[in-house]
Amino acid sequence: MKKILGIAGIFLMIVIATSILSPNFLTAYNIENLLRRTSLFGILSIGVGFVILTAGIDLSIGGVVCLSGILTPYLLNQMGWSATETVVFILLMSVAIGVMQGGLVAYARIQSFLVTLCGLLIFRGLARGVTMDQTQGFQGKFSELRWIGNGRVSIPGVEGFALPAPVLSLIVIAILSIIFLNCTVWGRWMKAVGRSPSAARYSGIPVARLQILAYTICSLLAGFGGLLFVCDVGSAQPSDFGNFYELYAIAAAVLGGYRLSGGEGSVVGVVIGAAVMQVLRNAIVLISWLPDTAEFAVIGLVILIGVLADEFLRRYAANRARIQAKGT
Amino acid sequence: MDAAPILRCRGLGKRFAGVHALRSVDIDIYSGEVVAVVGANGAGKSTLMKILAGVLRPDSGEVFLSGQSVRFAGVRDAVRAGIALVHQELNLADNLDIAGNIALGREPNRFGFLDRKAMHTQAREWIERVGLDLSPASDVSTLSIGRRQMVEIAKALSLRAKVLILDEPTSSLSMGETSRLLTLIRTLATQGVAIVYITHRLNEVLDCADRAVVLRDGERVAEFSRDQLTRERLVGAMVGTIRESQHVGSGSTNEKAQARLVVRGLQTQAHPKSTINLSVHKGEIVGLAGLVGAGRTEVLQSIFGVDRRIVGDVSLDGQIIAPSDPVVASRCGIAMVPEDRQRDGLMLEDSVRINASVVKIARDSIAGFIRRGAERTGVARMIDLIKIHPALPERQVALFSGGNQQKVVLAKWFSTEPSVLLLDEPSRGVDVGARAEIHALIRKAAHRGAAVLCSISDTEELLLLCDRIVVMREGRIEGEMNIADATEDAITRLAVVGGEDVASHSEAAA
Numbered sequence: 001m002k003k004i005l006g007i008a009g010i011f012l013m014i015v016i017a018t019s020i021l022s023p024n025f026l027t028a029y030n031i032e033n034l035l036r037r038t039s040l041f042g043i044l045s046i047g048v049g050f051v052i053l054t055a056g057i058d059l060s061i062g063g064v065v066c067l068s069g070i071l072t073p074y075l076l077n078q079m080g081w082s083a084t085e086t087v088v089f090i091l092l093m094s095v096a097i098g099v100m101q102g103g104l105v106a107y108a109r110i111q112s113f114l115v116t117l118c119g120l121l122i123f124r125g126l127a128r129g130v131t132m133d134q135t136q137g138f139q140g141k142f143s144e145l146r147w148i149g150n151g152r153v154s155i156p157g158v159e160g161f162a163l164p165a166p167v168l169s170l171i172v173i174a175i176l177s178i179i180f181l182n183c184t185v186w187g188r189w190m191k192a193v194g195r196s197p198s199a200a201r202y203s204g205i206p207v208a209r210l211q212i213l214a215y216t217i218c219s220l221l222a223g224f225g226g227l228l229f230v231c232d233v234g235s236a237q238p239s240d241f242g243n244f245y246e247l248y249a250i251a252a253a254v255l256g257g258y259r260l261s262g263g264e265g266s267v268v269g270v271v272i273g274a275a276v277m278q279v280l281r282n283a284i285v286l287i288s289w290l291p292d293t294a295e296f297a298v299i300g301l302v303i304l305i306g307v308l309a310d311e312f313l314r315r316y317a318a319n320r321a322r323i324q325a326k327g328t
Numbered sequence: 329m330d331a332a333p334i335l336r337c338r339g340l341g342k343r344f345a346g347v348h349a350l351r352s353v354d355i356d357i358y359s360g361e362v363v364a365v366v367g368a369n370g371a372g373k374s375t376l377m378k379i380l381a382g383v384l385r386p387d388s389g390e391v392f393l394s395g396q397s398v399r400f401a402g403v404r405d406a407v408r409a410g411i412a413l414v415h416q417e418l419n420l421a422d423n424l425d426i427a428g429n430i431a432l433g434r435e436p437n438r439f440g441f442l443d444r445k446a447m448h449t450q451a452r453e454w455i456e457r458v459g460l461d462l463s464p465a466s467d468v469s470t471l472s473i474g475r476r477q478m479v480e481i482a483k484a485l486s487l488r489a490k491v492l493i494l495d496e497p498t499s500s501l502s503m504g505e506t507s508r509l510l511t512l513i514r515t516l517a518t519q520g521v522a523i524v525y526i527t528h529r530l531n532e533v534l535d536c537a538d539r540a541v542v543l544r545d546g547e548r549v550a551e552f553s554r555d556q557l558t559r560e561r562l563v564g565a566m567v568g569t570i571r572e573s574q575h576v577g578s579g580s581t582n583e584k585a586q587a588r589l590v591v592r593g594l595q596t597q598a599h600p601k602s603t604i605n606l607s608v609h610k611g612e613i614v615g616l617a618g619l620v621g622a623g624r625t626e627v628l629q630s631i632f633g634v635d636r637r638i639v640g641d642v643s644l645d646g647q648i649i650a651p652s653d654p655v656v657a658s659r660c661g662i663a664m665v666p667e668d669r670q671r672d673g674l675m676l677e678d679s680v681r682i683n684a685s686v687v688k689i690a691r692d693s694i695a696g697f698i699r700r701g702a703e704r705t706g707v708a709r710m711i712d713l714i715k716i717h718p719a720l721p722e723r724q725v726a727l728f729s730g731g732n733q734q735k736v737v738l739a740k741w742f743s744t745e746p747s748v749l750l751l752d753e754p755s756r757g758v759d760v761g762a763r764a765e766i767h768a769l770i771r772k773a774a775h776r777g778a779a780v781l782c783s784i785s786d787t788e789e790l791l792l793l794c795d796r797i798v799v800m801r802e803g804r805i806e807g808e809m810n811i812a813d814a815t816e817d818a819i820t821r822l823a824v825v826g827g828e829d830v831a832s833h834s835e836a837a838a
Contacts, residue, residue, distance in 0.1 A: 183697050185690045192686055195675035201634065202672045203686050203740065204658025263677065325727040 003257040004269040006310055010255075010302075011276050018279065022286040028161040030286075032152070034278055039166035040149075040228055042274040044245060045252035046177050047221030049270050050214040052253050053181075055194045055262025056105060056112035058215065061222045061249050063123030064097055065242030068226030070127040073136040073235065076145075083145040087227065094223025095216055097123070102215030106208035112215075120246065128238040137235030149231025166228050170271070173221065177267045190214060194262025251299070252277050255306045276302070332395055334359045334522050335380070335411070335491050339389035342375050342546075349375040351546045352389065357491065362513055362523045364537035366530070368566050368820050369620055369785040372546040373526045377493050380524070381413035382406030393491075412484035413493045418476050420468045427451035427464035430483045454482040458512055474505030481512065485521075492516065493524045498532060499621050510536045528619050528824055530562050542566055563824060567817040586610045586645070588779035589631070589662075589748045594640035596626035599803025604640070606798055606805065608748070608779035613770065615794035616783040618823045623803035624783035625667060628750045631781070632664040633657045644748065658687065663746035665737050667753045667783075673737040676726040680716065681707045683725050684739040691744055710739040715765060731762025738769055749773055751782035755789065767793050787816045801826045 019025045044061055051058040068090050075081045075089065097119070104115045138146060151165030181187040190210050192200045200207050225245075230236045256273030258265030280302055284295050333356035342350040350372045357363050367373050378384040380391065382400030391398055393409055400406040403413070420429050427448045428435075436446040451464035458478045468476060477497055484492055494513070498506045513536055517523055527533060533540050534557055542550040542565040550565035587607040594604040604627055608614045616624040629635045631642055633653045641648050649660050657664070666672035674683055685703045692702045704721075711719045714735045716728075725736055734754070741749065754770065755763040770793065774780050784790050790797055791814060798808040799822040806827045809818060 183700075185693045185696055185698055188682070188686070188689060188698060192675055192678075192682075195678060196671070198672045199675050201654055202632075202664060202666050204654045205686070206655045263675070321724060322727060325723065 003264075003266055004272060006313060007256055007269055007272045007276065007306065010306055010309075011272050011279070014276060014279050014283065014302075018283040018286065022283070022288075024286050025282070030282070032161060032164055034275075034282055035167055036164035036232065037278045037281075038271070038275045039164065039170035040225060040232065041245070041248055041252060041278060042170050042271045043166075043173055043221050043228070044225045044249040045256070045270045045274045046173055046267055047218040047225070048246070048249045049177075049253045049256075049258055049265055049267065050190070050217045051112070052250070052258045052260060053190055053194045053262060053265055054211050054214045055197070055260075056211065056214065057250070057260070058101070058116045058218045058222075059113065059246050060097070060101060060116040060119030060123060061218070061225075061246035062242040062244060063120040063127075063246075064094060064219055064222035065226035065229060065245050066236070066238065067123040067127045068094060068223040069230035069236040069241050070131055070136050070238050072227050072230050073138050074131055076142055077136070077139060083142060087145070090223055090227055091220065094220045097223070098216030098219030099212060101219065102212030105215065106211040124238070124242075127241075131238050133238050135235055135237045136230075138231075146231040146234070149228045150234075166232070169224075169228065174267050174271055181267065186210065186213070191263050194264070196263075248274075248277055251303050255303060257310065276306075331358065333357055334394055336392040336395075337380070337389065338392070340376065340379060340386045340391070341388040342372075342379065342384060342386050348546045350379070350386075353543070353546075353548045355541055355548065357522050357524060359490065359522050360517050360520045361538040362517050362525055362536055364533040364540040365524060365526045365543065366528060366533055366540055366562060366566060367543035368528070368787070368824070370545075371543040371566070373543055374495065375546075376543065377413060377495055377524070377526055380406070380491075381411055381493055383413070407487055407489075410488060410490035411493065412487055412489035412491070413495065414477065414480045414484060414497060415495055418473070418480055420476055420479060422469040425465045425467055426455060426462060426471075426479055426482075429468055429479060430454055430464075430486050432483075450486070451482075454486045455479075457485060458482045459508070459515075472505070474501045474509065477501070477505075477509065478512070481516075485516075489521065491522045491524065493526070495526045496528070496621075497525070498527065498529060506532070530559050530825060533557070533562065534559065559825065563821055566824065567820045588612075588645055588777075589781065590641075590643045590646075591627075591631060592641045592643070594627065594630055594642070596623060596630050596803070597635055598626040599623045602803040604805060606781075606808075608781050610777050610779055611774050612796065613774050613780040613782065613794045615790040615797045616781065616800060617787065617790050617797050617819050618783075618785075618800035620785065622800040622823065624800055625752055626803075627800070628664065628752050628781065628783055631657070631748075632662060632750055634664075661744075661747040662750065663741035663744065663748065664750040665734075665741065665752060665754055667756065669734055669737050673740075674725050674733060677724060679722045680711065680725055680728070680736055680739075681721040683736050684710055684721075684743065687740055688743040706743055707739075710743050714739050714742065714769060729759075729762075731758040731766075734758055734762070734766060735769075738766065742769065742773060745776065745778075746773075747778055749778045749780045749782075751780065753784060754782055755784075763789075787819050790814075790819065791816065799823050 024030060044065070048058050048061060072086055072090060075086045076083065101115050101119055104110050105112045148165055148169065152162035153165060153168065154162040189200065189205045192203070192205055193207050193210050197207055226242060252273035253265065253270050254260065255276055256266065256269030258270065277299065280299055281295060284290050284298055285292055290298070335357040337353060337355045340350055340353045353376060365373050365376065375384065379386050382403045382405050398409060400409070421432060424432070430451045431447045436443040436450065448464040455462060455464060458481050460475065460478050460482065462475070468479065471479065481492065497509060501509065510532060513523055513525065525537060537557065538554050540552045540557055540562065541548060542562065544566060552561060586609060588610045590607040592605055616627065618624050626635065633656060643649065644660055649656065670676060684707050688706055689698045689703055692699050707721050711721060716732050716735045716739065725733055728736070751770065755766050758766065770780055784793070791811070795811055796808060797811065797814050797819060799806045799819055801823055806822045
């Protein structure tokens, strides 16, 4: 719990500051929009959290989002597949991508940075090649499928505000992830792998299988995320759909308390981390004296400050624990 | 030797955590001679060498170099004074060529740019001096261990070393490489370099030393000049008088007890030429004795499946299992407590509870879900049983003492009641009190029916703990003895000279 207090504090500060600086921030429309974006990016961030937990990294998320987001309308419209067939295919493909990348990391012992960097290029390249770089859209059809991305769930008794449908996906995924990480043997073991792969091995933990599982969950959530993204926006351009999404996801995970050295992190923290990122982007647009073009600079700066603050808090806590231990 | 010694040590003492590693040791070393320093594991050889080379500072005593009292602030200081240590683990930069390694840290330069030509010319001289037939531009990573050692020596010579300390230089060399190294050592001695040679290979001492100093339990117990040197004298001094041992063992003497763990035809990667056969009975504690590097750790790791490529069968209660990896071994009821607990045994940043329950949670789980209540009570029970102090399950393991950290590793496995317990140096770096407690726990596991196989370097400890002792040397099993027949003398003899060698040499002597 202590771990997410820091990020929750930052989140509140940014929310308060933005609502003071811009009258358009706390409007029903804007909040709905923020919730939708946070949910979409939150799903990717929860995914990459699993990989970071095992001390790996997944840079291929943007590529997977692109491939899944492009293929969904492509398969529906160009190939004439049904919605069910398409969704099943997209999810299976995402699982296959995760198993492959995880296998290369766990068995071929190639650094995850390299494997997934190549993945990032390959999957975007595939998406562009398959579609000949043509924008893919739903052409106004498949509104039932698209509901998972752009739908709204009205809350009884509340006027003018409805819950964006992706929030439901996020909640289900977050709860399942929390249960997996905290209540199951595999979840506990996945953390152990990140803490010390060697100690995990000497404890009879199936290190390689857990690594593969982490990459599989990550790619599956990236593929599902891509599906939601395209359902939300309606069409996707192969050359830039999902660009930089891996970095947004990783940044949210790190802000949320995941350590790149593995073994530590919380799902709730990641979701708040994703929210911080989206509120920041929103604030830059809304606050008139902040130039929109400075978006990256502002985001980079805030992440840096967040990580620094977290590191200092961590050292302070570690020191206190040591002093206390000496006392006993 | 009428000249004054180049290196003179008087009353050197060093303690680690209250234990004497070195007690008032006097040694003189003269230019142009080869002095062998011999002793069993833990005799204090490495500590002495580290003091001479400036790695450690002595708690008491003085070192004189060319008659001047010196106190080295560090390795660089010692090197500047002319003392160079060639370490057991070689310290060459793999990514540089030979010349780059020799010149490392003092590369010749022109206007701030590396003068590669000068560097290679200088290096060539030293390479030739150690008798290496290699270009200075050869990559170090392509060289055999023997040749790397030569490069290390060349580097030491290039630093104008007057005293060259070699720490077990032949431990990983082939026969040919060893004899080449010994020849080089003799040559260097005739050129006036003083050489201190640490080893536990007695043949090499007999072959090449002018003088041998024997250490035992941190004390200098004997010194032999060339004409006094015999194998028997050396072994006698290394072993010392036989101490009364207060053996406890597991109390299991049932010869007909069921063989629980049987290893047949095992070949480890480290020693692919030798085949290991051994068995451990139900309730028996078998000790693997031997010098450092005898292949004991590799045997344990192969049984547990850490070492993937193994030949041979491991059977458990008559059933052949193929522990190709620790996952399988652990599921079959084999437990392993590794030598390096900080790296391989623990997740240091996690709590005692997380560490102690990491194996057990899987055994207790329902459909993959951890049973929290069972976990908490299980850990509390282990903390109580194993006496982990302080009894705080949520405290980070890193904050505990070495002995208590080791107990956490034991708790991890003991809670699963393993049928085979493999222990690699179970009481290393642990104080005497904790050691006794750890022994008691191991005995308790044996009483419960576990077959215990432990690798222990300390002979005294072996005699205290084990029912049977298997002695290994250079990857082979040299012999085994029941505790009733075992003495420190017999174990050390087997470990140092082996089973057949003793016979052949005493024949040769007669």
